[in-house]
Amino acid sequence: MTQDQFIDSVEAAFAPLADRAMAVRMERYLLDRYVFIGLPAPTRREAVMALIAQPMASAQSLLGLAQALWKKPQREYRYTAIDLLVRHRRLLASSDIPALRELLETDSWWETVDGLTSVIGAVLRGSDRISGQAMMDQWVNDGNFWVRRAAMLHQLGWRLETDRHRLFDYAERLGPEKEFFIRKSIGWALRDFARWEPESVRQFVQCHIAILSPLTVREALKRLQVVKPDGASLPGTNSST
Numbered sequence: 001m002t003q004d005q006f007i008d009s010v011e012a013a014f015a016p017l018a019d020r021a022m023a024v025r026m027e028r029y030l031l032d033r034y035v036f037i038g039l040p041a042p043t044r045r046e047a048v049m050a051l052i053a054q055p056m057a058s059a060q061s062l063l064g065l066a067q068a069l070w071k072k073p074q075r076e077y078r079y080t081a082i083d084l085l086v087r088h089r090r091l092l093a094s095s096d097i098p099a100l101r102e103l104l105e106t107d108s109w110w111e112t113v114d115g116l117t118s119v120i121g122a123v124l125r126g127s128d129r130i131s132g133q134a135m136m137d138q139w140v141n142d143g144n145f146w147v148r149r150a151a152m153l154h155q156l157g158w159r160l161e162t163d164r165h166r167l168f169d170y171a172e173r174l175g176p177e178k179e180f181f182i183r184k185s186i187g188w189a190l191r192d193f194a195r196w197e198p199e200s201v202r203q204f205v206q207c208h209i210a211i212l213s214p215l216t217v218r219e220a221l222k223r224l225q226v227v228k229p230d231g232a233s234l235p236g237t238n239s240s241t
Contacts, residue, residue: 001054003061003064003065003068006051006068006126007065007068007069009048009051010048010051010069010077010080013047013048013051014037014039014044014047014048014076015036015196017037017039017047018037018038018039019038019039020036020038021038022036022038022039023035023036023037023038024038026038026075026183030075030109030111033109034075034107034109035073035074035075036074036075036076037063037074037076039076040173041079042078044076044079045083048080048083049152052084052087052188053087054079056088056091058091058177059091059092059093059096059105061082062084062085062088062091062092063092063096063099063100065081065084066081066084066085066103067081067086067099067103069081069104069105070103072083073114075111078103079111079112079115081103082112082115082116082118082119085100085116085119086118086119086122086184089119089122089126090126092119092123092127092200093123093127093128094123094124094127094128094129094131094132096119096123097123097124097132097135099138100116100120100123101147101150102120102157104116104117104146104150104205105114105144105146105147108144108146110149110181113146113149113150114149114153116150117149117150117153117154117156118156120150120154121153121154121155121157121158124136125155125158127160130193133163133166136151136166137151139151140152140170140173140174141173143230145177145179145181145182146178146181148174148182149181149182149185151170152170152171152174152182152185152186152189153185153188153189155167155189155193156188156189156192157192159195159196160196160197162193162196164193164197164200166236167189167190167193168200168204170186171186171208171212172201172208173206173212174186175208175211175212175213175216176211180215183213183215184215184216184219185215186212186216186219186220187215187216187217187218187219188218188219190204190205190216190220191219191220191221191222191223194223194224195223196222198223198224201220201221201224202221202224205217205220205221205224
């Protein structure tokens with residue numbers, strides 16, 4: 001199947017399922033920044049399941065399809081591109097990360113950025129981690145806060161394979177930032193790692209409480225508890241949940 005045939009097939013699968021009322025709700029959820037066909041995730045995924053499952057010849061053809069889908073105006077095509085990349089992520093290597101970054105920086109918002117970050121994280125976890133994470137060391141200082149968010153979140157789900165030094169280093173570097181999506185990402189990354197090393201996360205938060213926003217602290221400690229020097233628990237923490 002050629003690239004054009006693939007895109008035409010996705011369009012044909014989506015067209016009879018379009019729901020304008022649902023599209024309006026989805027557009028409002030993203031603050032009317034983007035347009036939608038009106039397909040909830042389960043409907044969208046079922047409609048193109050067989051197409052996405054088809055074998056891909058190479059990383060180049062996979063990225064070409066993702067780029068073609070990304071050019072479509074409706075957001076569902078970008079979500080489909082992310083699903084396609086996730087399905088065939090083993091074809092990708094750290095050398096393909098710059099192409100994924102181009103997608104990430106196109107009409108960025110949290111849902112596409114986080115979806116692509118999950119792909120980037122899977123690629124780096126399974127390929128040349130040294131060179132790939134050196135790239136993340138550059139991203140964490142990038143002028144685009146969505147790129148910095150991706151660096152902060154790229155180790156989500158790595159469990160005990162997490163590079164704890166990088167995790168805490170990135171959190172400390174980004175901790176003073178005012179941007180909501182950065183503050184949220186720090187807390188999310190710390191909370192994820194706390195499932196495996198709760199004490200190290202607890203200690204990090206306690207030692208850096210002066211530079212971390214209340215939002216970051218709440219997110220990081222949703223399942224932990226940190227005690228301030230005066231003996232009081234930090235707001236929003238609970239050791240029993």
